[in-house]
Amino acid sequence: MTVEITSPEELRELLGEPVPRAIAKERTRLHERDRQWLAASPFCLVATSGADGSCDVSPKGDPAGFALVLDDRTIALPERPGNRRADGYRNILENPHVGLIFLIPGRTDTLRVNGRARLVRDAPWFDDMVVKGHRPILAVVVEVEQVFYHCAKAFLRSELWKPETWQPDVLPSRARLVKELEAPEESLEALESHYGPTYLTKLYT
Secondary structure, eight states, X not given: OOOOOOSHHHHHHHHOOOOHHHHHTOBSSOOHHHHHXXXXXXXXXXXXXXXXXXXXXXXEEOSTTXXXXXXXXXXXXXXXXXXXXXXXXXXXXXXXXXXXXXXXXXXXXXXXXXXXXXXXXXXXXXXXXXXXXXXXXXXXXXXXXXXXXXXXXXXXXXXXXXXXXXXXXXXXXXXXXXXXXIOTTSOHHHHHHHTSGGXXXXXXX
């Protein structure tokens, strides 16, 4: 039988109360340590939801420090060339609330930022976001409402940063997955060429 939880009271009874420090650690402005973390982070996850409640989590990555700190309440994330689905961007236009998790490779704690986002198509600080000659055509500007550090337990349990646990070949290659699930009409040879070494040359074009 499946036993569902249907109320906040039932959930709290099951989980127990959080320790005071877990509640008190939330802040509304970036600390200097947060700025240092953002300067060292090359990767984040951006969670959004549309007006109808549909959700999206999009990975964003660039050289460390790609999240530009505009002030102690505002950060900006540059757009880079991708598949143009724009799921998260369309969500932001409908519902500005976003959640971000910033990672530093090898670190088991993370920096979480929650706030309200808007899309900006140009600003003077776009010049500070140029990477390999690519100036972003838009940026996500996030007004910080909550910022705090998240504990290491998930990374320790998953052993995410332990190379001896990695199994990159447990599934077929990206080219083979595309052939099987997305573009069966394409030849495997053409897909392997597309996702091969030359793929790295197209990251900013």
